Amino acid sequence: MSEKQERKRGSAPGDAEPGRKKPRAQPQAVAPGGVVKQEPEEEGDATQGSNEGEASQGSSEGGGSVMAVQAMDEPQVKLTVGVSLLHCQACVLPLKPPTSKCEAGHVVCCSCRGKHGQACGRAATYAACRELDAFVRDAKLPCHYEEFGCKSLVVYYQAADHHGACEWAPCSCPAPGCYFFTSPRRLVEHFVTDHRWPVTKVRYGAACKLPVPAPPQGCHVLVGEGDRSVFLVSQCALGAATAVSLVCMRANGAAAAGAAQFKCKLWVELPSNKDKLVLIMSAVRSSDLSNGFPAADTKMSLGVPPVLLHDASGEAPDLMVCIDKACVLGGATGQE
CATH class of the missing domain: 3.30.40 (Herpes Virus-1)
Structure with a gap:
């Protein structure tokens, strides 16, 4: 892990519910060589245990086939190989x-x-x-991002695929001067408690109304309903206009088969005059935000002209956001 990432690492609380203790598992004796030593069977079950033991040995006859009988809660052994x-x-x-x-x-x-x-x-x-x-x-091992919240035990030969798509891969807080570094889900709590950024839960395929982000706000946080994907809506200067961008917080977005997961529509309108609006449809870029908020991009940013931001009526414009799954809206690309 780079020196920058080490500085940014955030210590977030675990997922365990406070005040509740997990029941302690009964210890099991382990014989030399890593074999779990079973306690003697109660009288009357000895014959059954013997038969199961023989079945677990299997047979190498008939083309070398192996038969194994495993209990539902089979004991596990941690090994170093x-x-x-x-x-x-x-x-x-x-x-x-x-x-x-x-x-x-x-x-x-x-x-x-x-x-x-x-x-x-x-x-x-x-x-x-x-x-x-x-x-x-x-053969399984804990996810590489276990410390950031992933509780998966990954089959060893599938570990690279898992890490390339793990939703717990850490991202950076994009606020200037902030070095918090953890998974997107845990960053949401950080955005609320440390930066006071507003958070809105969104339903895919449905439009939601937000205020146009202003510099003091930093950004607006959106959390997808169901999969809990995290999106940030931010603004930056684009000449005399203002550029509004939407980005998905995802550290491994560039490794996910080169296709964007989401597509969005952004538009700004005056509530009393629907004829005054600007609109853009775009794939949603993915980023770990290690370089801060995304810069203005004419392909993936909505340029809001001053005439809408400073209307003669003094009316504040509304920002409308509609996010949907890329498979529904065509699967366009758009990742960093």
Whole structure:
């Protein structure tokens, strides 16, 4: 993590409900080698326990198939494993089932057999590693963004995909001189308590009315109903006009298949004169806001002319915002 990120890291409260304690799990004895030692069965259940134990051993006959009987609340063991044991020896990426072993004992993904065979002269034939596949499918680790609120346990070979889309990836507070750094959901509380920015819950596909952001306000915070995505509506100077921008707080937006998740319509109108309005339809850009508020962008910002901001009637204009899912409105691109 960069030095700037270290300065910005915010300590937000956890998700546990205050004043409530979690029930302590009953300790279980662990035998050497990481095997969970089960307590003796009560009399009358010994036969059943023996049968289940035999079934869990499975059989390697009939094409090497393995049968396992697992309890609903199977005990878990935390282990430390060398990284090389979980990586393909051909492509050096995390092993994905189905896996294979060559004559030299090298374990590779099935898709890498040809590449591996060129480097290993003894790799003429391969055998399926079904037992290893079971381990690879079950090996999990905490999300990289656990400290920012993500409670997911991620399958090891799927970790990169998860981190590229994790909604808890941290963003920066865009307020000048503020170095708070945490997940978008936790930033919402920070915006309210530390900056007094207004927060409005929005329903996708429905328009909501806001005041045109003024410099003292900083911005208006919008929280999507259902998925709790966080959007910021801010303003900046655009010549003699004012540019209003909407951005989705998302640290990993650029890695999400190159397509925007949301699209929006922004327009400003005078309540008593609907003929005086300006409107823009745009994809919603994603940003971690590490560089502060977004600069004026004619493609993704709404330019509000002075005639609307300073109408002769003295009437204040309304800012109308309508956000929808990109899959509904066409899926245009628009990420930083």
